Amino acid sequence: MESLSSSSSFSTTIKPHPLLPRAKKVRCSCSMKAASAFSYQKFIQFALDETKYSTSALIPSSLQENFSTLKAMDGKTELRMCSFQAPKIRLLRSLSIEASDGIQVLDFAVFPEAEFDLPIFCANFFTSVNTNIVVLDLNPLHDVINETHYKEKYYKSLIPLGLKYSECADLTTDCMQLLPWGGKLTSESLKFFSPIVIWTKFSSSQEKHNTLFSAFSEYYKAWLNLMDQTTEETDDPGYHILKRLIGETRAKDVVKRFLFNGVNELGSKSFLDYFPEYECKDGSINEKRSIVGKSFENRPWDTEGVFIGDTCS
Template identity: 50%
Template sequence: MSGGGGGPAAGFSYQKFVHFALEQARLRTTLVPHPSQEKFKSVKANENNTIVNALSFNASRIRLLRSLTIEQKNSVQVLDFAGFSEPEYDLPIFCANAFTSPARSIVVLDLNPLYDTTERKDYREKYYKNLMHLIHKYSELLPWGGKITSESLRFFSPVVVWTIFEPTEANHQVLYSAFMDYYKVWLELVDEAVRETSKEKIDLNREAQHKYLTWRAEKDPGYPLLKKLLGESLAKDLVDEFLFEGVSALGTKSFLDYFPEYTRDDGTVNKKRSMIGKSFETRPWDARGEFVGVAEEG
Protein backbone atom coordinates (compact mmCIF):
# COMPACT_ATOMS: atom_id res chain seq x y z
CA MET A 1 0.00 0.00 0.00
CA SER A 2 1.34 3.39 -0.96
CA GLY A 3 2.48 5.71 1.79
CA GLY A 4 0.58 8.55 0.15
CA GLY A 5 2.41 11.38 1.81
CA GLY A 6 3.34 12.36 5.31
CA GLY A 7 5.70 9.86 7.23
CA PRO A 8 4.65 7.75 10.18
CA ALA A 9 1.42 8.84 11.80
CA ALA A 10 2.79 10.77 14.76
CA GLY A 11 0.33 11.00 17.62
CA PHE A 12 -2.06 8.59 15.94
CA SER A 13 -4.73 7.15 18.23
CA TYR A 14 -7.42 4.52 17.73
CA GLN A 15 -9.59 6.45 20.20
CA LYS A 16 -10.95 8.28 17.15
CA PHE A 17 -12.41 4.98 15.92
CA VAL A 18 -14.00 4.21 19.29
CA HIS A 19 -15.55 7.67 19.61
CA PHE A 20 -17.07 7.39 16.14
CA ALA A 21 -18.49 3.93 16.84
CA LEU A 22 -20.11 4.88 20.13
CA GLU A 23 -21.47 8.12 18.70
CA GLN A 24 -23.04 6.28 15.76
CA ALA A 25 -24.57 3.65 18.05
CA ARG A 26 -26.05 6.33 20.31
CA LEU A 27 -27.77 7.94 17.32
CA ARG A 28 -29.75 4.71 16.88
CA THR A 29 -30.15 3.18 20.32
CA THR A 30 -29.50 3.59 24.03
CA LEU A 31 -26.17 2.22 25.21
CA VAL A 32 -26.16 0.86 28.75
CA PRO A 33 -22.84 0.11 30.47
CA HIS A 34 -22.24 -3.62 30.42
CA PRO A 35 -21.46 -5.29 33.78
CA SER A 36 -17.96 -6.12 32.52
CA GLN A 37 -17.12 -2.42 32.16
CA GLU A 38 -17.10 -1.79 35.90
CA LYS A 39 -14.36 -4.36 36.49
CA PHE A 40 -12.12 -3.43 33.58
CA LYS A 41 -12.60 0.29 32.86
CA SER A 42 -9.86 1.23 35.32
CA VAL A 43 -7.29 -1.35 34.21
CA LYS A 44 -3.76 -0.03 34.63
CA ALA A 45 -0.76 -1.33 32.71
CA ASN A 46 2.43 -2.06 34.62
CA GLU A 47 4.39 0.18 32.25
CA ASN A 48 4.10 3.94 32.86
CA ASN A 49 4.13 4.84 29.17
CA THR A 50 1.09 2.66 28.42
CA ILE A 51 -2.59 3.62 28.62
CA VAL A 52 -5.27 0.91 28.48
CA ASN A 53 -8.89 1.89 27.82
CA ALA A 54 -11.69 -0.66 28.13
CA LEU A 55 -15.36 0.17 27.47
CA SER A 56 -18.35 -2.16 27.12
CA PHE A 57 -22.08 -1.66 26.59
CA ASN A 58 -25.25 -3.45 25.66
CA ALA A 59 -28.36 -2.18 23.89
CA SER A 60 -31.53 -3.31 22.21
CA ARG A 61 -30.54 -6.29 19.98
CA ILE A 62 -26.86 -5.87 20.95
CA ARG A 63 -25.62 -8.29 23.61
CA LEU A 64 -22.18 -6.71 23.81
CA LEU A 65 -20.46 -3.73 22.18
CA ARG A 66 -16.95 -3.36 23.51
CA SER A 67 -13.62 -1.77 22.79
CA LEU A 68 -10.09 -2.12 24.06
CA THR A 69 -7.35 0.30 23.10
CA ILE A 70 -3.72 0.21 24.15
CA GLU A 71 -1.50 3.22 23.59
CA GLN A 72 2.23 3.23 24.20
CA LYS A 73 3.85 6.60 23.56
CA ASN A 74 5.87 6.56 20.32
CA SER A 75 5.47 2.80 20.17
CA VAL A 76 2.52 0.39 19.94
CA GLN A 77 -1.13 1.29 19.30
CA VAL A 78 -3.81 -1.42 19.53
CA LEU A 79 -7.52 -1.48 18.73
CA ASP A 80 -9.80 -4.42 19.52
CA PHE A 81 -13.43 -3.46 18.83
CA ALA A 82 -16.35 -5.87 18.48
CA GLY A 83 -20.12 -5.99 18.42
CA PHE A 84 -22.22 -9.08 19.20
CA SER A 85 -25.98 -9.35 18.73
CA GLU A 86 -28.40 -11.05 21.09
CA PRO A 87 -28.86 -14.77 20.28
CA GLU A 88 -32.35 -14.00 18.95
CA TYR A 89 -30.56 -12.70 15.85
CA ASP A 90 -28.13 -14.51 13.55
CA LEU A 91 -26.28 -11.29 12.72
CA PRO A 92 -22.61 -11.23 11.72
CA ILE A 93 -20.18 -10.11 14.42
CA PHE A 94 -18.53 -6.74 13.89
CA CYS A 95 -14.77 -7.16 14.30
CA ALA A 96 -12.00 -4.57 14.05
CA ASN A 97 -8.51 -5.59 15.19
CA ALA A 98 -5.50 -3.39 14.52
CA PHE A 99 -1.93 -3.48 15.80
CA THR A 100 0.31 -0.55 14.87
CA SER A 101 4.02 -0.29 15.56
CA PRO A 102 6.39 2.35 14.18
CA ALA A 103 7.17 -0.05 11.32
CA ARG A 104 3.77 -1.36 10.24
CA SER A 105 0.06 -1.71 10.89
CA ILE A 106 -1.56 -5.16 10.88
CA VAL A 107 -5.35 -5.05 10.45
CA VAL A 108 -8.37 -7.33 10.34
CA LEU A 109 -11.72 -5.64 9.69
CA ASP A 110 -14.74 -7.82 9.08
CA LEU A 111 -18.35 -8.72 9.63
CA ASN A 112 -17.45 -12.17 10.97
CA PRO A 113 -20.10 -14.72 9.92
CA LEU A 114 -21.99 -16.52 12.64
CA TYR A 115 -22.18 -19.52 10.30
CA ASP A 116 -19.62 -20.79 7.77
CA THR A 117 -20.34 -19.01 4.48
CA THR A 118 -18.75 -21.83 2.47
CA GLU A 119 -21.01 -24.49 3.97
CA ARG A 120 -24.04 -22.24 4.41
CA LYS A 121 -24.81 -20.61 1.08
CA ASP A 122 -28.12 -19.36 2.49
CA TYR A 123 -26.26 -17.39 5.17
CA ARG A 124 -23.84 -15.96 2.61
CA GLU A 125 -26.73 -14.91 0.38
CA LYS A 126 -28.64 -13.41 3.31
CA TYR A 127 -25.87 -11.13 4.55
CA TYR A 128 -22.95 -10.89 2.13
CA LYS A 129 -24.43 -10.89 -1.35
CA ASN A 130 -25.38 -7.23 -0.92
CA LEU A 131 -22.21 -6.27 0.95
CA MET A 132 -19.60 -7.14 -1.66
CA HIS A 133 -19.39 -3.45 -2.58
CA LEU A 134 -17.45 -2.96 0.67
CA ILE A 135 -14.54 -5.13 -0.37
CA HIS A 136 -14.73 -3.92 -3.97
CA LYS A 137 -14.16 -0.41 -2.60
CA TYR A 138 -11.25 -1.28 -0.31
CA SER A 139 -9.47 -4.32 -1.78
CA GLU A 140 -6.97 -2.14 -3.68
CA LEU A 141 -6.64 0.55 -1.03
CA LEU A 142 -6.16 -2.08 1.68
CA PRO A 143 -4.72 -5.07 -0.22
CA TRP A 144 -4.57 -8.66 1.01
CA GLY A 145 -1.85 -8.92 3.65
CA GLY A 146 -0.14 -12.05 2.36
CA LYS A 147 -0.16 -15.62 3.55
CA ILE A 148 -2.83 -16.50 6.07
CA THR A 149 -3.63 -19.96 7.34
CA SER A 150 -6.83 -21.92 6.82
CA GLU A 151 -7.11 -21.89 10.60
CA SER A 152 -7.38 -18.10 10.64
CA LEU A 153 -9.89 -18.06 7.78
CA ARG A 154 -12.52 -20.22 9.43
CA PHE A 155 -14.33 -17.25 10.98
CA PHE A 156 -13.69 -14.69 8.23
CA SER A 157 -16.26 -13.51 5.69
CA PRO A 158 -15.96 -12.78 1.95
CA VAL A 159 -15.73 -9.03 2.76
CA VAL A 160 -12.85 -9.31 5.24
CA VAL A 161 -10.08 -6.74 5.12
CA TRP A 162 -6.82 -8.43 6.11
CA THR A 163 -3.95 -6.08 5.40
CA ILE A 164 -0.50 -4.88 6.44
CA PHE A 165 0.67 -1.38 5.61
CA GLU A 166 3.10 1.40 6.46
CA PRO A 167 1.63 3.42 9.36
CA THR A 168 1.34 6.79 7.63
CA GLU A 169 -1.35 9.34 8.30
CA ALA A 170 -2.77 8.82 4.80
CA ASN A 171 -2.98 5.06 5.20
CA HIS A 172 -4.67 5.32 8.57
CA GLN A 173 -7.20 7.72 7.09
CA VAL A 174 -8.11 5.03 4.54
CA LEU A 175 -8.47 2.53 7.38
CA TYR A 176 -10.67 4.95 9.31
CA SER A 177 -12.88 5.36 6.24
CA ALA A 178 -13.19 1.58 5.92
CA PHE A 179 -13.96 1.23 9.63
CA MET A 180 -16.73 3.82 9.32
CA ASP A 181 -18.26 2.13 6.28
CA TYR A 182 -18.19 -1.37 7.74
CA TYR A 183 -19.51 -0.25 11.11
CA LYS A 184 -22.40 1.76 9.65
CA VAL A 185 -23.39 -1.27 7.56
CA TRP A 186 -23.33 -3.44 10.69
CA LEU A 187 -25.55 -0.97 12.57
CA GLU A 188 -27.98 -1.00 9.64
CA LEU A 189 -28.08 -4.80 9.78
CA VAL A 190 -28.86 -4.57 13.50
CA ASP A 191 -31.68 -2.10 12.82
CA GLU A 192 -33.19 -4.27 10.07
CA ALA A 193 -32.81 -7.62 11.83
CA VAL A 194 -35.93 -9.70 12.40
CA ARG A 195 -36.18 -11.31 15.80
CA GLU A 196 -36.11 -15.11 15.69
CA THR A 197 -38.94 -16.84 17.54
CA SER A 198 -37.94 -20.47 17.09
CA LYS A 199 -36.24 -21.72 20.25
CA GLU A 200 -34.28 -24.21 18.17
CA LYS A 201 -32.86 -21.48 15.93
CA ILE A 202 -32.12 -19.20 18.88
CA ASP A 203 -30.23 -22.05 20.54
CA LEU A 204 -28.26 -22.59 17.32
CA ASN A 205 -27.39 -18.88 17.18
CA ARG A 206 -26.31 -18.95 20.82
CA GLU A 207 -24.08 -21.98 20.24
CA ALA A 208 -22.60 -20.45 17.07
CA GLN A 209 -21.70 -17.28 18.95
CA HIS A 210 -20.31 -19.33 21.84
CA LYS A 211 -18.19 -21.36 19.42
CA TYR A 212 -16.79 -18.12 17.97
CA LEU A 213 -16.06 -16.71 21.45
CA THR A 214 -14.42 -19.96 22.53
CA TRP A 215 -12.18 -19.91 19.46
CA ARG A 216 -11.21 -16.27 19.87
CA ALA A 217 -10.53 -16.57 23.59
CA GLU A 218 -8.19 -19.52 23.02
CA LYS A 219 -6.47 -18.11 19.93
CA ASP A 220 -6.30 -14.38 20.75
CA PRO A 221 -3.03 -13.18 19.15
CA GLY A 222 -2.92 -10.19 21.50
CA TYR A 223 -2.72 -12.29 24.65
CA PRO A 224 1.11 -12.24 24.94
CA LEU A 225 1.05 -8.42 24.89
CA LEU A 226 -1.76 -8.31 27.46
CA LYS A 227 0.14 -10.78 29.66
CA LYS A 228 3.23 -8.59 29.46
CA LEU A 229 1.32 -5.40 30.30
CA LEU A 230 -1.17 -6.67 32.88
CA GLY A 231 0.21 -9.90 34.29
CA GLU A 232 -1.09 -13.38 33.53
CA SER A 233 -4.11 -13.44 35.84
CA LEU A 234 -5.60 -10.08 34.82
CA ALA A 235 -4.83 -10.72 31.14
CA LYS A 236 -6.72 -14.03 31.29
CA ASP A 237 -9.68 -12.35 33.00
CA LEU A 238 -9.70 -9.59 30.40
CA VAL A 239 -9.84 -12.14 27.58
CA ASP A 240 -12.52 -14.35 29.14
CA GLU A 241 -14.68 -11.79 30.94
CA PHE A 242 -14.33 -8.70 28.73
CA LEU A 243 -13.02 -9.22 25.19
CA PHE A 244 -14.94 -12.47 24.71
CA GLU A 245 -17.49 -12.12 27.47
CA GLY A 246 -20.08 -14.86 27.08
CA VAL A 247 -17.55 -17.66 26.73
CA SER A 248 -18.65 -18.79 30.20
CA ALA A 249 -22.31 -17.70 30.06
CA LEU A 250 -23.56 -18.61 26.58
CA GLY A 251 -22.63 -22.28 26.64
CA THR A 252 -20.83 -25.05 28.46
CA LYS A 253 -18.82 -26.64 25.65
CA SER A 254 -15.04 -26.36 25.82
CA PHE A 255 -12.60 -25.44 23.07
CA LEU A 256 -11.81 -29.12 22.52
CA ASP A 257 -15.53 -29.98 22.33
CA TYR A 258 -15.81 -27.65 19.35
CA PHE A 259 -12.36 -28.29 17.89
CA PRO A 260 -11.31 -31.85 18.84
CA GLU A 261 -8.55 -31.82 16.22
CA TYR A 262 -6.51 -29.67 18.65
CA THR A 263 -6.44 -32.36 21.35
CA ARG A 264 -2.96 -33.53 22.35
CA ASP A 265 -2.24 -37.04 23.60
CA ASP A 266 -2.40 -35.83 27.20
CA GLY A 267 -5.84 -34.25 26.65
CA THR A 268 -4.63 -30.63 26.62
CA VAL A 269 -4.96 -28.07 23.80
CA ASN A 270 -2.30 -28.06 21.09
CA LYS A 271 -1.11 -24.45 21.05
CA LYS A 272 0.36 -24.50 17.54
CA ARG A 273 -0.94 -21.61 15.47
CA SER A 274 -2.05 -23.81 12.61
CA MET A 275 -3.08 -27.43 12.64
CA ILE A 276 -4.10 -27.47 9.00
CA GLY A 277 -0.82 -26.49 7.38
CA LYS A 278 -2.38 -24.66 4.44
CA SER A 279 -2.10 -20.97 3.61
CA PHE A 280 -3.58 -18.47 1.17
CA GLU A 281 -1.33 -15.97 -0.57
CA THR A 282 -4.18 -14.04 -2.20
CA ARG A 283 -7.83 -13.27 -1.42
CA PRO A 284 -9.64 -16.62 -1.61
CA TRP A 285 -13.11 -15.27 -2.51
CA ASP A 286 -14.31 -14.10 -5.91
CA ALA A 287 -16.22 -10.88 -6.64
CA ARG A 288 -19.50 -12.58 -5.75
CA GLY A 289 -18.25 -13.81 -2.39
CA GLU A 290 -17.83 -17.46 -3.36
CA PHE A 291 -14.83 -19.27 -1.91
CA VAL A 292 -12.39 -20.08 -4.71
CA GLY A 293 -9.09 -20.22 -2.82
CA VAL A 294 -6.51 -22.85 -3.58
CA ALA A 295 -4.47 -23.48 -0.44
CA GLU A 296 -0.72 -23.91 -0.53
CA GLU A 297 1.24 -26.18 1.76
CA GLY A 298 2.67 -24.35 4.78
Protein backbone atom coordinates in the same frame (compact mmCIF):
# COMPACT_ATOMS: atom_id res chain seq x y z
CA MET B 1 -6.51 -8.44 35.71
CA GLU B 2 -7.48 -6.60 38.91
CA SER B 3 -10.76 -4.77 39.27
CA LEU B 4 -10.73 -1.14 38.27
CA SER B 5 -12.58 1.72 39.81
CA SER B 6 -15.32 3.26 37.72
CA SER B 7 -14.33 6.69 39.07
CA SER B 8 -11.45 6.97 36.64
CA SER B 9 -10.51 10.51 35.70
CA PHE B 10 -10.62 9.54 32.04
CA SER B 11 -14.09 9.97 30.60
CA THR B 12 -15.65 10.66 27.24
CA THR B 13 -19.06 12.04 26.54
CA ILE B 14 -21.04 10.51 23.69
CA LYS B 15 -22.37 13.65 22.09
CA PRO B 16 -25.97 13.55 20.90
CA HIS B 17 -26.34 13.37 17.14
CA PRO B 18 -27.27 16.83 15.80
CA LEU B 19 -30.53 15.43 14.37
CA LEU B 20 -31.57 13.88 17.67
CA PRO B 21 -33.16 15.72 20.60
CA ARG B 22 -30.92 16.41 23.55
CA ALA B 23 -30.90 13.51 25.97
CA LYS B 24 -29.01 12.33 28.99
CA LYS B 25 -25.38 11.96 28.06
CA VAL B 26 -23.79 8.54 28.04
CA ARG B 27 -20.26 8.41 29.31
CA CYS B 28 -17.46 6.15 28.16
CA SER B 29 -14.30 5.50 30.13
CA CYS B 30 -12.25 5.89 26.96
CA SER B 31 -10.33 9.13 26.91
CA MET B 32 -10.54 11.36 23.87
CA LYS B 33 -7.50 13.41 24.82
CA ALA B 34 -5.67 14.59 21.76
CA ALA B 35 -2.23 13.06 21.85
CA SER B 36 -0.47 11.76 18.78
CA ALA B 37 -1.36 12.62 15.21
CA PHE B 38 -3.06 9.22 14.96
CA SER B 39 -5.22 7.66 17.63
CA TYR B 40 -7.75 4.85 17.70
CA GLN B 41 -9.92 6.90 20.07
CA LYS B 42 -11.37 8.53 16.96
CA PHE B 43 -12.55 5.10 15.77
CA ILE B 44 -14.16 4.29 19.10
CA GLN B 45 -15.94 7.62 19.34
CA PHE B 46 -17.27 7.26 15.80
CA ALA B 47 -18.73 3.84 16.60
CA LEU B 48 -20.33 5.06 19.81
CA ASP B 49 -21.84 8.11 18.12
CA GLU B 50 -23.25 6.03 15.26
CA THR B 51 -24.64 3.42 17.63
CA LYS B 52 -26.24 6.13 19.76
CA TYR B 53 -27.82 7.55 16.62
CA SER B 54 -29.07 4.13 15.55
CA THR B 55 -30.49 3.15 18.94
CA SER B 56 -31.27 5.67 21.64
CA ALA B 57 -31.16 2.95 24.30
CA LEU B 58 -27.37 2.57 24.37
CA ILE B 59 -26.34 2.25 28.01
CA PRO B 60 -23.14 1.23 29.85
CA SER B 61 -22.92 -2.47 30.58
CA SER B 62 -22.27 -3.87 34.05
CA LEU B 63 -18.68 -4.54 32.96
CA GLN B 64 -18.04 -0.80 32.91
CA GLU B 65 -18.11 -0.69 36.70
CA ASN B 66 -15.01 -2.87 36.98
CA PHE B 67 -13.14 -2.19 33.75
CA SER B 68 -12.30 1.35 32.68
CA THR B 69 -8.64 2.33 32.66
CA LEU B 70 -5.48 0.57 33.71
CA LYS B 71 -1.85 1.63 33.88
CA ALA B 72 0.78 -0.85 32.75
CA MET B 73 3.65 -1.78 35.02
CA ASP B 74 5.94 0.62 33.15
CA GLY B 75 3.81 3.49 34.43
CA LYS B 76 3.51 4.96 30.95
CA THR B 77 1.30 2.68 28.87
CA GLU B 78 -2.44 3.05 29.38
CA LEU B 79 -5.20 0.53 28.69
CA ARG B 80 -8.68 1.98 28.20
CA MET B 81 -11.82 -0.11 28.24
CA CYS B 82 -15.45 0.70 27.63
CA SER B 83 -18.52 -1.48 27.28
CA PHE B 84 -22.15 -0.86 26.37
CA GLN B 85 -25.35 -2.70 25.58
CA ALA B 86 -28.54 -1.92 23.69
CA PRO B 87 -31.56 -3.64 22.17
CA LYS B 88 -30.20 -6.31 19.79
CA ILE B 89 -26.66 -5.65 21.13
CA ARG B 90 -25.55 -7.99 23.90
CA LEU B 91 -22.18 -6.29 24.25
CA LEU B 92 -20.28 -3.49 22.55
CA ARG B 93 -16.81 -3.44 23.99
CA SER B 94 -13.49 -1.84 23.27
CA LEU B 95 -9.96 -2.26 24.56
CA SER B 96 -7.38 0.25 23.37
CA ILE B 97 -3.73 0.56 24.29
CA GLU B 98 -1.46 3.55 23.78
CA ALA B 99 2.20 3.11 24.64
CA SER B 100 4.85 5.79 24.95
CA ASP B 101 6.90 4.20 22.15
CA GLY B 102 4.17 4.82 19.59
CA ILE B 103 2.57 1.36 19.75
CA GLN B 104 -1.22 1.42 19.64
CA VAL B 105 -3.72 -1.44 19.77
CA LEU B 106 -7.46 -1.53 19.21
CA ASP B 107 -9.64 -4.56 19.95
CA PHE B 108 -13.21 -3.51 19.19
CA ALA B 109 -16.18 -5.84 18.82
CA VAL B 110 -19.97 -5.76 18.87
CA PHE B 111 -21.85 -8.95 19.74
CA PRO B 112 -25.56 -9.26 18.88
CA GLU B 113 -28.10 -10.78 21.23
CA ALA B 114 -28.31 -14.57 20.88
CA GLU B 115 -31.78 -14.36 19.31
CA PHE B 116 -30.30 -12.74 16.21
CA ASP B 117 -27.99 -14.50 13.75
CA LEU B 118 -26.18 -11.25 12.90
CA PRO B 119 -22.46 -11.39 12.16
CA ILE B 120 -20.14 -10.03 14.84
CA PHE B 121 -18.49 -6.71 14.07
CA CYS B 122 -14.78 -7.11 14.69
CA ALA B 123 -11.82 -4.73 14.41
CA ASN B 124 -8.36 -5.84 15.55
CA PHE B 125 -5.69 -3.25 14.77
CA PHE B 126 -2.01 -3.00 15.74
CA THR B 127 0.07 0.07 14.96
CA SER B 128 3.72 0.83 15.58
CA VAL B 129 5.86 3.67 14.30
CA ASN B 130 6.40 1.89 10.98
CA THR B 131 3.99 -1.04 10.77
CA ASN B 132 0.24 -1.67 10.85
CA ILE B 133 -1.48 -5.06 11.08
CA VAL B 134 -5.22 -4.98 10.47
CA VAL B 135 -8.18 -7.36 10.60
CA LEU B 136 -11.58 -5.80 9.96
CA ASP B 137 -14.63 -7.96 9.37
CA LEU B 138 -18.23 -8.80 10.01
CA ASN B 139 -17.42 -12.23 11.45
CA PRO B 140 -20.01 -14.83 10.36
CA LEU B 141 -21.78 -17.06 12.86
CA HIS B 142 -21.94 -19.86 10.31
CA ASP B 143 -19.67 -21.37 7.67
CA VAL B 144 -20.00 -18.96 4.74
CA ILE B 145 -18.00 -21.24 2.45
CA ASN B 146 -20.61 -24.00 2.55
CA GLU B 147 -23.75 -22.37 3.95
CA THR B 148 -24.69 -20.22 0.98
CA HIS B 149 -28.03 -19.12 2.47
CA TYR B 150 -26.29 -17.32 5.32
CA LYS B 151 -23.77 -15.77 2.95
CA GLU B 152 -26.50 -14.57 0.60
CA LYS B 153 -28.50 -13.13 3.50
CA TYR B 154 -25.76 -10.99 5.00
CA TYR B 155 -22.87 -10.62 2.58
CA LYS B 156 -24.16 -10.55 -0.99
CA SER B 157 -25.02 -6.86 -0.82
CA LEU B 158 -21.74 -6.04 0.95
CA ILE B 159 -19.35 -7.56 -1.60
CA PRO B 160 -18.88 -4.18 -3.42
CA LEU B 161 -17.94 -2.58 -0.10
CA GLY B 162 -15.32 -5.24 0.53
CA LEU B 163 -13.87 -4.83 -2.97
CA LYS B 164 -13.69 -1.08 -2.49
CA TYR B 165 -10.96 -1.46 0.11
CA SER B 166 -9.44 -4.90 -0.37
CA GLU B 167 -7.29 -6.35 -3.09
CA CYS B 168 -9.34 -7.48 -6.09
CA ALA B 169 -9.14 -11.16 -6.93
CA ASP B 170 -9.89 -10.29 -10.56
CA LEU B 171 -6.82 -8.39 -11.68
CA THR B 172 -8.52 -7.38 -14.94
CA THR B 173 -10.60 -4.81 -13.02
CA ASP B 174 -9.35 -1.32 -12.28
CA CYS B 175 -10.04 -1.66 -8.55
CA MET B 176 -7.58 0.37 -6.49
CA GLN B 177 -5.79 -1.79 -3.95
CA LEU B 178 -6.25 0.47 -0.94
CA LEU B 179 -5.82 -2.28 1.66
CA PRO B 180 -4.48 -5.36 -0.16
CA TRP B 181 -4.36 -8.89 1.23
CA GLY B 182 -1.83 -9.13 4.04
CA GLY B 183 -0.18 -12.42 3.13
CA LYS B 184 -0.56 -15.98 4.38
CA LEU B 185 -3.69 -16.68 6.40
CA THR B 186 -4.20 -20.13 7.87
CA SER B 187 -7.13 -22.29 6.89
CA GLU B 188 -8.07 -22.55 10.58
CA SER B 189 -8.39 -18.75 10.80
CA LEU B 190 -10.32 -18.58 7.57
CA LYS B 191 -13.25 -20.44 9.14
CA PHE B 192 -14.02 -17.36 11.21
CA PHE B 193 -13.82 -14.76 8.44
CA SER B 194 -16.29 -13.56 5.82
CA PRO B 195 -15.82 -12.87 2.08
CA ILE B 196 -15.44 -9.15 2.85
CA VAL B 197 -12.70 -9.50 5.48
CA ILE B 198 -9.95 -6.91 5.33
CA TRP B 199 -6.70 -8.59 6.34
CA THR B 200 -3.82 -6.29 5.54
CA LYS B 201 -0.43 -4.94 6.54
CA PHE B 202 0.97 -1.54 5.61
CA SER B 203 3.56 1.03 6.54
CA SER B 204 2.34 3.88 8.70
CA SER B 205 1.26 7.02 6.88
CA GLN B 206 -1.48 9.59 7.29
CA GLU B 207 -3.01 8.52 3.98
CA LYS B 208 -3.23 4.86 5.02
CA HIS B 209 -4.61 5.75 8.43
CA ASN B 210 -7.30 7.87 6.76
CA THR B 211 -8.15 4.94 4.49
CA LEU B 212 -8.39 2.60 7.49
CA PHE B 213 -10.72 5.00 9.30
CA SER B 214 -12.87 5.26 6.19
CA ALA B 215 -13.08 1.45 5.94
CA PHE B 216 -13.89 1.12 9.64
CA SER B 217 -16.61 3.76 9.32
CA GLU B 218 -18.28 2.18 6.29
CA TYR B 219 -18.08 -1.35 7.68
CA TYR B 220 -19.60 -0.21 10.95
CA LYS B 221 -22.43 1.65 9.25
CA ALA B 222 -23.09 -1.48 7.18
CA TRP B 223 -23.27 -3.58 10.36
CA LEU B 224 -25.67 -1.13 12.01
CA ASN B 225 -27.85 -1.25 8.90
CA LEU B 226 -27.98 -5.05 9.14
CA MET B 227 -28.86 -4.75 12.81
CA ASP B 228 -31.71 -2.35 12.07
CA GLN B 229 -33.18 -4.77 9.54
CA THR B 230 -32.79 -8.05 11.40
CA THR B 231 -35.54 -9.79 13.33
CA GLU B 232 -35.45 -12.46 16.02
CA GLU B 233 -34.80 -15.93 14.66
CA THR B 234 -37.39 -17.27 17.11
CA ASP B 235 -40.10 -15.18 15.45
CA ASP B 236 -41.30 -17.99 13.18
CA PRO B 237 -44.87 -18.99 12.16
CA GLY B 238 -45.07 -21.40 15.07
CA TYR B 239 -44.58 -18.53 17.49
CA HIS B 240 -47.66 -16.72 16.20
CA ILE B 241 -49.78 -19.84 16.67
CA LEU B 242 -48.49 -20.28 20.23
CA LYS B 243 -49.13 -16.61 20.94
CA ARG B 244 -52.80 -16.99 20.00
CA LEU B 245 -53.15 -20.16 22.05
CA ILE B 246 -51.32 -19.34 25.28
CA GLY B 247 -50.52 -15.63 25.17
CA GLU B 248 -47.36 -13.67 24.35
CA THR B 249 -45.45 -14.20 27.60
CA ARG B 250 -45.89 -17.97 27.74
CA ALA B 251 -45.32 -18.27 23.98
CA LYS B 252 -41.94 -16.56 24.29
CA ASP B 253 -41.06 -18.84 27.19
CA VAL B 254 -41.89 -21.98 25.18
CA VAL B 255 -39.97 -20.75 22.13
CA LYS B 256 -36.82 -19.61 23.94
CA ARG B 257 -36.61 -22.19 26.71
CA PHE B 258 -37.93 -25.24 24.86
CA LEU B 259 -38.00 -24.93 21.05
CA PHE B 260 -34.74 -22.95 21.00
CA ASN B 261 -33.25 -24.30 24.19
CA GLY B 262 -29.55 -23.55 24.47
CA VAL B 263 -29.50 -20.51 22.18
CA ASN B 264 -28.16 -18.36 25.01
CA GLU B 265 -25.22 -20.71 25.40
CA LEU B 266 -24.04 -20.22 21.81
CA GLY B 267 -20.39 -19.34 21.57
CA SER B 268 -19.26 -21.72 24.31
CA LYS B 269 -17.55 -24.16 21.96
CA SER B 270 -14.01 -25.27 22.70
CA PHE B 271 -11.02 -25.42 20.37
CA LEU B 272 -11.66 -29.10 19.66
CA ASP B 273 -15.28 -28.38 18.74
CA TYR B 274 -13.97 -26.32 15.85
CA PHE B 275 -10.88 -28.41 15.06
CA PRO B 276 -11.58 -32.07 15.98
CA GLU B 277 -8.63 -33.18 13.85
CA TYR B 278 -6.30 -32.08 16.67
CA GLU B 279 -7.86 -34.32 19.33
CA CYS B 280 -5.75 -37.10 20.86
CA LYS B 281 -7.17 -40.44 21.96
CA ASP B 282 -7.27 -39.25 25.57
CA GLY B 283 -9.27 -36.17 24.61
CA SER B 284 -6.40 -33.69 24.89
CA ILE B 285 -5.12 -31.37 22.14
CA ASN B 286 -2.27 -32.65 20.00
CA GLU B 287 0.27 -29.90 20.59
CA LYS B 288 2.96 -31.64 18.53
CA ARG B 289 0.91 -31.29 15.37
CA SER B 290 1.28 -27.92 13.70
CA ILE B 291 -1.77 -25.76 14.22
CA VAL B 292 -0.66 -23.52 11.37
CA GLY B 293 -1.77 -26.04 8.76
CA LYS B 294 -2.47 -24.85 5.24
CA SER B 295 -2.40 -21.17 4.43
CA PHE B 296 -3.64 -18.78 1.77
CA GLU B 297 -1.11 -16.44 0.22
CA ASN B 298 -3.73 -14.50 -1.76
CA ARG B 299 -7.34 -13.53 -1.21
CA PRO B 300 -9.38 -16.79 -1.42
CA TRP B 301 -12.63 -15.16 -2.65
CA ASP B 302 -13.35 -13.77 -6.10
CA THR B 303 -15.15 -10.51 -6.89
CA GLU B 304 -18.52 -12.24 -6.51
CA GLY B 305 -17.68 -13.50 -3.03
CA VAL B 306 -17.27 -17.09 -4.21
CA PHE B 307 -14.61 -19.11 -2.40
CA ILE B 308 -11.75 -19.99 -4.78
CA GLY B 309 -9.18 -21.03 -2.19
CA ASP B 310 -9.04 -24.77 -2.87
CA THR B 311 -5.35 -24.42 -3.71
CA CYS B 312 -3.39 -23.83 -0.55
CA SER B 313 0.32 -23.28 0.12
